[in-house]
Amino acid sequence: MMQAVSRQTLQRLPDYLNCIKSLQEKGILTVSAKTVAEILGLGEIQVRKDLASVSTGGKPKIGYVTTELIKDLEIYLGYHDSRDAVLVGAGKLGRALLSYGGFKEYGLNIVAAFDTKGEEIENDSTYSKIMSIDCLADLCRRLKIRIGIITVPSAYAQEVCDMLVQNGVLAIWNFAPTHLHVPANILVKNENMAASLAVLSQHLSKKLLEEH
Amino acid sequence: MMQAVSRQTLQRLPDYLNCIKSLQEKGILTVSAKTVAEILGLGEIQVRKDLASVSTGGKPKIGYVTTELIKDLEIYLGYHDSRDAVLVGAGKLGRALLSYGGFKEYGLNIVAAFDTKGEEIENDSTYSKIMSIDCLADLCRRLKIRIGIITVPSAYAQEVCDMLVQNGVLAIWNFAPTHLHVPANILVKNENMAASLAVLSQHLSKKLLEEH
């Protein structure tokens, strides 16, 4: 038990957590892999294996104690020890992510935002300052920032990426629709909206063909 | 040749297109799978197989004619015949997507946005109207909308989803961090930011452990 977690499994864990939390809110005290599988439309065995990889609390006949499983998932996902991040590119998307606020729940804390020209902007609850990109190097080093979020136009993404990596960032969340080159030990996670659209579009093409 | 395209392949196609377009802008007239593979950091054989699945233009020793390959990719991805979509939920994220504008390039045209209370908002270039959710059913049917984008809070996502499906929507792009239940012939593509964060966070945990 407690084997290595594949990337696929890892990406399903937040869904499990979500699902189990909502069961808890309904007052349900124990939960089985079968229940979760049915709610999420996944295979029962897959869920069982995934859960076994992050928790040892499973009891035959009973399942998992809801509160414990939630705790195990949150710990595994690092939702407790929050991580500081910076965001570069305060355009529409960048500002939307900044003001979203929901990332804190996932252990992500955006401590600063940068753009070519610094300025003050208003958020929902707080005023935050968008700093000039000239301050990036210093701030990343001083606060030991390890996560960078890139929301600049494609043409500038590589440049920004290099700057982040040079100043200690180890993981990059890239919203620019472009491929970034990084050293081997740096992770780039692309939020690839064009890829998502491709999936939607192909499904639609198939369905519309079927209509005839 | 021209075999069925797997979902993995499909999701790589926009990256290929992007890459090849930027080569074209540099004045490069033909391109080989090897070149694309090196730029994107993928396997050469994988790229070759992927490209073969959407284009028959490959010539030994030469590769693909850049302009033709771009055309084949764009046609396959449906970037030419633009598809109308509606967006539901005009919060920060919803407005960011509305004003992004870049989706048109990918053949997606957001023709209307809905929220519980209708209102006028200002965009970059145009004023667009956010309509009351009461108008959704009528508009979707009248314009034969087939794509719905959900950017409402989790608690309302299923309700909105049901409404869209009831009014003819066949594909849903879901930004709410929740699992949606739909009939078998409807596709839901989740833009799962929590899953992305899980990947970033785990990488970071590993790296930070290594530092000791």
Next chain:
DNA sequence: TAGATTGTTAATCGATTAACAATC
């Protein structure tokens, strides 16, 4: 005890990679 549910080991499936013949 009986039965539901767990965790694990083996089988299947699909995607990636390797090998290679075809060809411009």
Next chain:
DNA sequence: TAGATTGTTAATCGATTAACAATC
């Protein structure tokens, strides 16, 4: 012609699914 690059067929790899023993 020679060599680079294609497309295809076979081998490998990893994830999912099936089967089943263990156990509360």
